Amino acid sequence: MKSIEDSQHHFDICMQGNCSSCPSYPQDSGEGLFCVRGPSQRPLQKRGCSCPECPIWIENGLSGMYYCMKPAKK
Numbered sequence: 001m002k003s004i005e006d007s008q009h010h011f012d013i014c015m016q017g018n019c020s021s022c023p024s025y026p027q028d029s030g031e032g033l034f035c036v037r038g039p040s041q042r043p044l045q046k047r048g049c050s051c052p053e054c055p056i057w058i059e060n061g062l063s064g065m066y067y068c069m070k071p072a073k074k
């Protein structure tokens with residue numbers, strides 16, 4: 001997988017109608033760009049994921065979703 005730069009530009013794209021308008025997004029957390037920065041510090045519930053509509057997701061050929069959530073413990 002290509003590495004995606006942790007930049008303000010990419011954060012802004014994430015916050016322009018992608019993570020920011022997703023029903024699962026941790027509101028008022030200031031977090032984002034989870035596909036690069038890793039999951040939220042908050043416990044979250046799956047309420048849908050907007051990543052597949054995000055230009056970063058599409059342009060980088062990502063395939064995952066719910067990057068804001070920590071992987072479930074087995």
Ligand code: SF4
Nearest residue numbers: 019022049050067068
């Ligand atoms: S990573 Fe997916 S589920 Fe999480 S806030 Fe962003 S769009 Fe929503």
Ligand code: SF4
Nearest residue numbers: 014018034035051054
């Ligand atoms: S792929 Fe998901 S987490 Fe990554 S920038 Fe886009 S909306 Fe945000």
